[in-house]
Each structure stands twice: as structure tokens, then as C-alpha cells.
Amino acid sequence: MWFRRKSSKQHRPQVSAPLALATHSDAPVSTLQRVRLPVDLLQPGMRIVSLDRPWTQVPVLFQGFTLTDDNQAQILRQYCEWVLVEDEETRLNPVLDQISVLKRRTNEPLPETRSLPQELPRAQAAWSRTQAFVEEVTRQIEAGNDLNLQSARPIIRECVDSVKANASAMFWMSRIKSRDAYTAEHCLRVAIFCVAFARFLGMPDEDLETVGMCGLLHDLGKLKVPDEILNKPGALTPEEHGIMRQHTTLGYELLSGDPHLDPIISDVSRHHHERMDGRGYPEQLAEWQISRFARLVSIVDAYDAITSDRCYRDGLPASEAIRILFRNRGQQFDTTMVEAFIRMIGVYPPGSLVELSTGEVAIVVATHPGRKLKPRVEILLDGDKRPVTPRVMDLGASDSGPGRATPDIARPLPDGAFGVSLRGRIKQLMAVADTYAS
Numbered sequence: 001m002w003f004r005r006k007s008s009k010q011h012r013p014q015v016s017a018p019l020a021l022a023t024h025s026d027a028p029v030s031t032l033q034r035v036r037l038p039v040d041l042l043q044p045g046m047r048i049v050s051l052d053r054p055w056t057q058v059p060v061l062f063q064g065f066t067l068t069d070d071n072q073a074q075i076l077r078q079y080c081e082w083v084l085v086e087d088e089e090t091r092l093n094p095v096l097d098q099i100s101v102l103k104r105r106t107n108e109p110l111p112e113t114r115s116l117p118q119e120l121p122r123a124q125a126a127w128s129r130t131q132a133f134v135e136e137v138t139r140q141i142e143a144g145n146d147l148n149l150q151s152a153r154p155i156i157r158e159c160v161d162s163v164k165a166n167a168s169a170m171f172w173m174s175r176i177k178s179r180d181a182y183t184a185e186h187c188l189r190v191a192i193f194c195v196a197f198a199r200f201l202g203m204p205d206e207d208l209e210t211v212g213m214c215g216l217l218h219d220l221g222k223l224k225v226p227d228e229i230l231n232k233p234g235a236l237t238p239e240e241h242g243i244m245r246q247h248t249t250l251g252y253e254l255l256s257g258d259p260h261l262d263p264i265i266s267d268v269s270r271h272h273h274e275r276m277d278g279r280g281y282p283e284q285l286a287e288w289q290i291s292r293f294a295r296l297v298s299i300v301d302a303y304d305a306i307t308s309d310r311c312y313r314d315g316l317p318a319s320e321a322i323r324i325l326f327r328n329r330g331q332q333f334d335t336t337m338v339e340a341f342i343r344m345i346g347v348y349p350p351g352s353l354v355e356l357s358t359g360e361v362a363i364v365v366a367t368h369p370g371r372k373l374k375p376r377v378e379i380l381l382d383g384d385k386r387p388v389t390p391r392v393m394d395l396g397a398s399d400s401g402p403g404r405a406t407p408d409i410a411r412p413l414p415d416g417a418f419g420v421s422l423r424g425r426i427k428q429l430m431a432v433a434d435t436y437a438s
Helices: 070-079 089-107 116-143 149-174 179-200 205-217 220-224 238-245 247-256 263-271 292-307 318-327 335-345 422-437
Strands: 019-021 030-038 047-051 082-088 353-356 361-366 376-381 387-394 409-413
Touching: 030 089, 047 070, 070 205, 070 263, 070 292, 082 089, 089 335, 116 149, 116 179, 116 220, 116 422, 149 179, 149 205, 149 422, 179 205, 179 220, 179 292, 179 335, 205 263, 205 292, 220 247, 238 247, 247 263, 263 292, 292 318, 292 335, 318 335, 353 376
Parallel strands: none
Antiparallel strands: 019 030, 030 082, 047 082, 353 361, 353 409, 361 376, 376 387
């Protein structure tokens, strides 16, 4: 949940009465306060009094300690949503002022430092390298060889850099899917969306690589599931369901044995199918027992699984996936996170092909959390479905030009409709980028 600081001082989060400290009579009074603080606002020097879960559920050495470095804060950010801290009032006040800023992050679009055409070449390169890594890990597991999973971190770092510059470039790459390479591409897409979602939530930059690693490796255990079950075109039997569910434990065993990986990565692999109502697997954890990163990955994992083509069914539209996530908030998924994810992804995610009320055909470039039905689009065909010089239009703007109202989205279109495909548009933009580079 979000912790709102009211404007009046008496409503500031406080658990115990302040304790005034002074070294001598004329010294300024320093007041200690205890407040419940979102973990993304933790700073060195704060004393951690209690957590939003038992201490034994978090890999920290002591029950109650003073933050001395960011490694300790990072662990708390991975597992908890809030902690009770104690610090001087003068140090806490500026931090409390940041709560409203943090909340606003999920009502604003992801910041961009590069345009989509500028970022696409780097996004494609990072995508290809990450995909090659997943394919190599698959081969090594099938051969029974040891894994060097830590080598994924610099690859994920490239993805983080691209998402920070313009997340839509990676979102466009994620829309190009292969039914026959579902498991590998699924892990890659989940990694990308986890990085973007963590940034959207306001997590510090140093957490983005780790959450990306969690997303990339969360389904590693599926590579140990027999192909005849993993790729079965029909419904699974109860026995096959039981075997499929073992992938969380198999992944945990693969990851927890690597001393170079953050423990949260194996935690996510084991618990990304746990549910808020306690009916998940493999351990039927209660809501408070599920780590923050596992909650995040479970939402992204489900969204991609719902929207992807599988050997036994076609993927559903993004709008339907959003409805499913929203309907299951508070039961299967964390309510606050689901609502934030829907604001980030929008009804028409970047890379979607749409037809406007004018008959024009466009590709969605970027979304805005406050205008889910009015994204920024690139128009490629006119109302008669004839190619035009591509132009970007913000459907959330008040108007699109003199004497012309801004159109609405009339309907989503399947990729390839009227001869327009996302893959083809990416190739065109890449060709333009190569021309400028040469």
C-alpha cells in the first residue's frame, strides 16, 4: 500500500511518542521519531525497528539494526514493502516529503531520454544478446553441464540501459513472438517488463538489474520438465499438472546452489506461483510471506503467458489479459501492484496495431498512465488504408491540428492487418538508423 503524508503535522506516520535529546541546556533539541516508511526511501543511518513480515522471512543477520550500507537496504527492498524506522525528526522530514513524489511515479509515463527510432538499434542488440544467453543456458541444462548464470548480469545491464532510455523500444521487440520458442522468449520478455515495471514503481536504479535477473531466470526449472509435458498440445492430466508444478522447486535447486547469485533470485523462482489468498504453490504461502520481488514477477509472468501463443492455444489480446489481472487482484495478485502494472502497460501496449476513428492505421508508440485509451501512436496508413509519411500523434492531446479533433482508437488490429506489421516497421526504422550511422 502507499503511505500518504497529510499536510497537517499531527497526521504524520508515528508509532511512539517522540523522544527529545539534548547534550546541554542551550543545545538545539533533536527529536527521535518512529515512522512506517516505504522501503524505496530507506537511507543509511536509519534504525530498522521492525518489518512488514517476521524477521526470519528476510535474510538479515539481526533483528533490529542501523542501516550502514545500501546492501542492507537492497535486501529489505527485495522482500518488504515497508519497514518501521527510527531516526531524528529533522532527518525524517525530507524523506517523508518524498512519499507523495514516489506515489506520483505510477501516474506518470516512463521517462525517455532517447526517441524510439534512436533507441531501437540498441534495444535490438540487447534483445539478441539476451536471447542468445537463454538459448545457451538451455543447451547447457539439456547437456547436464554446469551453468555460469552470473554472466547474465552484464547482459541484463544492457537491457536496463535501454529501458531507462526508452522502454517502448524493448516493448516493441517483445511483441515479436515465436510459438515454437515460448519458454526462452517468455523468460526474456518477463525480464524486460520486470525492469520497466520496477522503474515505473520508483525502485532505485541499483535494483533494476536484480529484478531483471529474477525475471530472466524465474522459469529456469521448466527446462527440467519433460518436453512431452511442457509442450503438450492438449490439457494436462492431474499427474502432469503435478510434474509441471515442480518447475518452481527445480528452478530453486538450480539457482540456490550458485553462491554468486542474490538469494532473492532463487526465492522468486520458487515462489512466483504463490498467491495472495494462500492457494498458490509450492508452499501455499500466506500473503505476508511472499517477497516483494516475487509478487512483481508473478504479475508480469501471468501477463505474458496470457498474451502469448502456446502450442495448445492462441494468446489473448492485452485488453483481456488486463481484465484477468484486475479480476484476480487481491486473490492471486498483489492489488496495488496489479493496478500500477495496468497503468504502465495501458489498454493498448506499445507495439500494438490499431485503427483510429478516422480509419487511419497506426502503431502504438508509448502509453500514458492517466490516459489508458489515448496513447501516443505513429500513423502509417490514411483513412483509405494507403501508406503515408509516418507521423507521431499523441491521442491524449487536446487537438491534432487546426480544425481537426484528435481521433480515438476504434479497434485493435492483428499484427499484419492491411499489410502493416511491427516487424516490418522495425526493419524500416533500423534501415534509417543504419543510413545515418554510415
